[in-house]
Every structure is written in structure tokens, then in C-alpha cells.
Amino acid sequence: MAEDLTAQVLSVLNNADGTVLTSEAFPDKDFVTVKSAVDKLRSREFLEAKQVDRIELVPTEEGSTYVQHGSPEARVYSVVKERGKVVIKELGALIGDANVAKFGQGNAFKNKWIKKDGDSLVPVADSIQDVTGNQLKEISEAKTLPDSKAVADLKKRKLITERKVVTFEIKKGPNFSMEFVKEQTDLTAEMLADGSWKTAKLKPYNFKAKGAPTPSGALHPLNKVRQEFRDIFFEMGFEEMPTNRYVETGFWNFDALFVPQQHPARDMQDTFFISDPPKADPPREDPPFNKLADLTLSDSPSHKRSNSQVKQSDEYKQYWENTRAVHESGKFGSIGYRYPWSEDESLKLVLRTHTTAISTYMLHKLAKNPRPARYFSIDRVFRNETVDATHLAEFHQVEGVVADWGLTLGGLIGFMEVFFGKMGITDLRFKPAYNPYTEPSMEIFSYHKGLKKWVEIGNSGMFRPEMLEPMGLPKDMRIYGWGLSLERPTMIKYGVSNIRELLGHKVDLNFIETNPAVRLDKD
Numbered sequence: 321m322a323e324d325l326t327a328q329v330l331s332v333l334n335n336a337d338g339t340v341l342t343s344e345a346f347p348d349k350d351f352v353t354v355k356s357a358v359d360k361l362r363s364r365e366f367l368e369a370k371q372v373d374r375i376e377l378v379p380t381e382e383g384s385t386y387v388q389h390g391s392p393e394a395r396v397y398s399v400v401k402e403r404g405k406v407v408i409k410e411l412g413a414l415i416g417d418a419n420v421a422k423f424g425q426g427n428a429f430k431n432k433w434i435k436k437d438g439d440s441l442v443p444v445a446d447s448i449q450d451v452t453g454n455q456l457k458e459i460s461e462a463k464t465l466p467d468s469k470a471v472a473d474l475k476k477r478k479l480i481t482e483r484k485v486v487t488f489e490i491k492k493g494p495n496f497s498m499e500f501v502k503e504q505t506d507l508t509a510e511m512l513a514d515g516s517w518k519t520a521k522l523k524p525y526n527f528k529a530k531g532a533p534t535p536s537g538a539l540h541p542l543n544k545v546r547q548e549f550r551d552i553f554f555e556m557g558f559e560e561m562p563t564n565r566y567v568e569t570g571f572w573n574f575d576a577l578f579v580p581q582q583h584p585a586r587d588m589q590d591t592f593f594i595s596d597p598p599k600a601d602p603p604r605e606d607p608p609f610n611k612l613a614d615l616t617l618s619d620s621p622s623h624k625r626s627n628s629q630v631k632q633s634d635e636y637k638q639y640w641e642n643t644r645a646v647h648e649s650g651k652f653g654s655i656g657y658r659y660p661w662s663e664d665e666s667l668k669l670v671l672r673t674h675t676t677a678i679s680t681y682m683l684h685k686l687a688k689n690p691r692p693a694r695y696f697s698i699d700r701v702f703r704n705e706t707v708d709a710t711h712l713a714e715f716h717q718v719e720g721v722v723a724d725w726g727l728t729l730g731g732l733i734g735f736m737e738v739f740f741g742k743m744g745i746t747d748l749r750f751k752p753a754y755n756p757y758t759e760p761s762m763e764i765f766s767y768h769k770g771l772k773k774w775v776e777i778g779n780s781g782m783f784r785p786e787m788l789e790p791m792g793l794p795k796d797m798r799i800y801g802w803g804l805s806l807e808r809p810t811m812i813k814y815g816v817s818n819i820r821e822l823l824g825h826k827v828d829l830n831f832i833e834t835n836p837a838v839r840l841d842k843d
């Protein structure tokens with residue numbers, strides 16, 4: 321705790337008439353200590369105080385040696401004068417500093433204090449004034465020098481520097497008294513009982529004080545930005561999809577999306593596969609709610625559990641076979657990929673690599689009663705990536721799909737402009753891209769004013785008939801979709817350049833607690 325100077329300040333003021341500069345009255349006390357005493361006395365009007373900032377001059381390290389020993393030229397002169405004649409080569413040793421000897425000689429010549437005599441130096445002046453040395457001495461005592469040209473000169477020679485000093489000019493206030501009684505902060509039962517309350521000095525309430533911060537929870541920035549996205553989707557008439565399945569089958573994550581089984585995305589390097597249990601049952605109707613209890617892992621290992629309770633419906637069988645056919649030999653007007661499609665590959669369990677797995681599941685449900693629909697989801701996905709400043713093995717995707725009759729690519733572009741426009745992102749460009757499940761596909765770019773370049777902000781496309789028709793969706797129905805990461809806009813909005821500061825074990829909780837809410841359409 322800082323030392324209490326209150327009594328000393330009062331006594332200094334008592335002895336002074338007029339103003340006192342605290343830095344002079346308490347030269348060895350640090351500013352914080354002085355300030356706290358001044359503030360305390362000022363708040364009760366024991367004194368009046370005005371903060372003054374002053375510039376002080378201080379000799380540098382080199383300047384200080386001049387203060388102590390005189391300037392180099394004066395030192396050279398005094399050695400030469402004392403001895404009458406000094407061999408130049410021996411000057412350094414006589415002074416004890418080769419640099420001082422060399423530099424001092426030059427200046428002493430210039431000042432015409434000494435001259436050369438063969439290989440020696442002899443005095444010229446009878447006596448000298450060490451101007452530089454004296455100026456520095458004055459500065460080291462008075463902290464200032466009236467001659468501004470000399471000050472500029474010494475600064476240029478790096479012999480002095482400036483230092484800002486904050487100090488208070490104080491004088492007695494209306495309540496000045498030598499006795500600083502500590503004010504009572506509580507009216508106690510004892511004070512009432514013994515009558516001391518009558519004379520006690522009570523501390524007035526400080527209505528300007530900020531209250532102690534209340535401990536509270538805080539929303540993660542990703543949650544705040546997610547809410548912004550949800551609001552945009554709801555405003556545009558979208559329904560939120562259930563995203564609670566982190567584990568999906570290869571079927572929902574890939575095959576149903578017409579991603580061939582040899583596709584590099586299905587490689588171990590890109591996808592996390594589940595080892596226990598490694599395989600799921602073929603896709604089927606969700607079990608009725610009361611059956612779920614019978615199917616929990618604790619009852620029986622799920623990869624061994626019997627599938628007899630929930631039969632694969634004809635509809636699912638049809639979907640499963642359609643998917644096989646569209647991959648293996650082609651169907652619905654498509655020639656397919658023409659490779660032997662493996663059920664085992666399709667039943668492998670994976671951590672979902674995109675939320676398009678959920679969109680697919682929802683679209684196949686829509687096929688039972690085809691109608692215009694708008695769905696969205698915002699949740700976590702997993703990719704087996706090398707972690708660096710902009711990539712994590714898990715992140716969040718924002719995804720939307722729109723189903724209707726008569727949708728066109730132009731409509732998708734227009735829709736993207738409205739959607740991103742609601743976030744304040746206006747100049748969009750579209751670049752042809754490739755996804756196994758959309759045709760055409762487009763990457764979406766926007767101009768980043770800070771980075772001064774076009775950055776990719778999303779991926780989109782019209783879903784392929786090879787994906788939609790096996791589900792039983794009508795041939796003339798069109799569905800488009802798009803996806804983007806939640807992290808990218810969050811990082812831009814919160815000025816985070818390393819994704820690890822946003823998500824994962826390195827996140828600073830203080831950062832989470834102190835960040836304000838954001839509005840996507842405001843900069």
C-alpha cells in the first residue's frame with residue numbers, strides 16, 4: 321500500500337504562505353503516493369490543487385560524466401596547461417580515456433585553448449571558462465537552463481534529455497486544518513449508545529462512485545455472432561434445422577450428397593472416423609421417442625445391437641438402393657460414377673465434415689411432402705486439418721437451403737446479395753467452383769477493405785438431381801444452398817487474427833467476458 325502523506329502535506333502547507341509545488345516539497349516520493357494524499361485532502365477541501373505538467377532537463381549518462389569531471393575540452397586543456405607541454409600520443413593515458421582525449425583535443429583546438437607544437441600540445445589561453453561543463457552543472461541542479469540555444473545544442477550533442485514531470489500546485493483550502501480526522505463510514509450501535517454520533521464526522525455518500533463489478537456469465541463472441549445470423553435467417557422466413565448429431569454416417573455426410581466413395585474428402589487425412597463403434601445401421605426411420613431408451617449404448621454396444629426393433633421402411637430401402645444405383649450405374653438420367661458402391665463404406669461413422677449432412681437429411685424428409693421450404697443451421701463441424709492460425713480441426717458452419725419450383729442460378733445470386741447485404745457485405749463476386757453435390761457451384765467473394773483484396777466468404781450451388789431424385793423429390797423442384805464459416809466473420813468483427821484466441825483451450829476468458837455485442841450490419 322502507498323504510504324500516507326496526508327499529515328506531511330498539511331504540515332508543509334501550514335508552514336507555507338501561498339502555493340507549493342508537490343514535486344519540490346516531496347522530491348523523493350513517487351507520484352502515486354503524492355496524488356493519493358492530495359486527492360484525499362482535496363475531496364474534503366483541506367486544500368486546492370492544480371495539476372501542472374513540467375518539462376525537466378536531465379543530463380544523459382555521458383552528460384553526467386561532464387558534470388562530474390568537466391567537458392572533454394576542459395579536461396584536455398587543464399592537463400596541457402598544468403604540464404606546459406604534452407606529447408599527443410601520451411594524452412590518452414594521462415587523461416585515462418582515449419575518447420575523451422581525442423574528442424576534447426578537437427574542441428580545444430577550435431576554441432583556441434591549445435595548439436600543436438611538433439608532436440606535442442601546448443596551451444594558448446591563459447585561463448578558460450568550461451561553458452559546456454558549467455551549463456550541464458546548472459542543468460543537473462536546476463533541471464532547466466534559460467539559454468534555449470544552449471539547450472538545443474546540448475540536446476543535439478545528446479548530453480541532455482527531457483523528462484515530463486507531473487506535479488500539483490497546492491494551496492490551503494476553505495477547510496484547512498492541521499487535524500485530519502478520518503471520517504466515519506458507519507453509524508454504529510456503539511456510537512448511538514455513547515452519544516459520540518453527535519460529534520462524529522460522517523463520510524458523505526459518493527453517488528458518483530462506480531459500483532463493484534457484478535460477477536456474471538458472458539456469451540462467447542461466436543454465440544453473439546451466431547445470434548445475429550439466426551436473426552437474419554428468421555427475418556427471411558427460414559426454419560432452424562436440428563443440428564444435434566455430431567456423428568453421422570458416411571451415407572448422410574457423403575453418399576447421399578453424391579460424393580463418390582473414392583473422393584479425397586473421405587480420406588483419413590480429411591475426415592475423422594469413429595473407431596468405436598465404427599459402423600452404423602443402414603439408414604431408417606428415427607425410432608419413436610420411447611424406444612430410444614432401449615437403444616442406448618449402455619444397454620448393449622450399439623454396433624452389436626439388434627436392428628429388429630426398428631425395421632428399415634420400404635421408403636428408406638428405396639432411397640438406399642437409389643443412392644447405390646446413382647453412384648454405381650447411374651439413374652434418373654445420370655450416367656453415375658460407374659464404380660462398385662460399398663455399403664460398408666457408406667455405414668462408416670464419421671464426425672460430420674459439413675452441416676450439409678443435416679440439410680440432406682431434412683431435404684429427404686421434405687420429399688415426403690414436397691413444398692417450398694427454407695432451412696438453416698449453424699453448428700459445429702469437424703475436419704482432420706493441421707491446426708494453424710486460421711484453421712482448427714473443428715469450427716462452425718452457417719448454412720442455408722431454399723427449396724421451391726422455378727428457382728434459378730440468377731435467383732441464387734440475387735438471394736446471396738440480399739443475405740450478405742443484411743450483414744453489411746455488399747460487393748459480391750461469384751466464381752465457378754466444384755462440389756460433388758451442386759452444379760453449378762459458386763464460391764462467393766467479397767472485397768475486404770482492410771485487407772484490400774477479394775476474400776472468399778462462402779460456397780454455394782444448385783443441388784444436383786443425383787442428390788435430390790434418389791430422395792423422391794419431384795424432378796422439377798429446384799433447391800439451392802450455401803455455406804460459410806461462423807469463425808471468419810467473428811474474427812473480422814472482433815479483430816482476432818489467430819483463431820486459437822477464439823476457440824479452444826488457449827482462449828483468454830477475460831477476452832470473452834469483456835467483449836461487447838456486435839451488430840453485423842454496423843462497422
Ligand code: PHE
Pocket residue numbers: 673674675676719755758779780781800801802803804
Ligand atoms: N458444404 C459446403 C462446404 O462445406 C457448403 C455448401 C452448402 C455448398 C450447400 C453448397 C451448398 O463448404
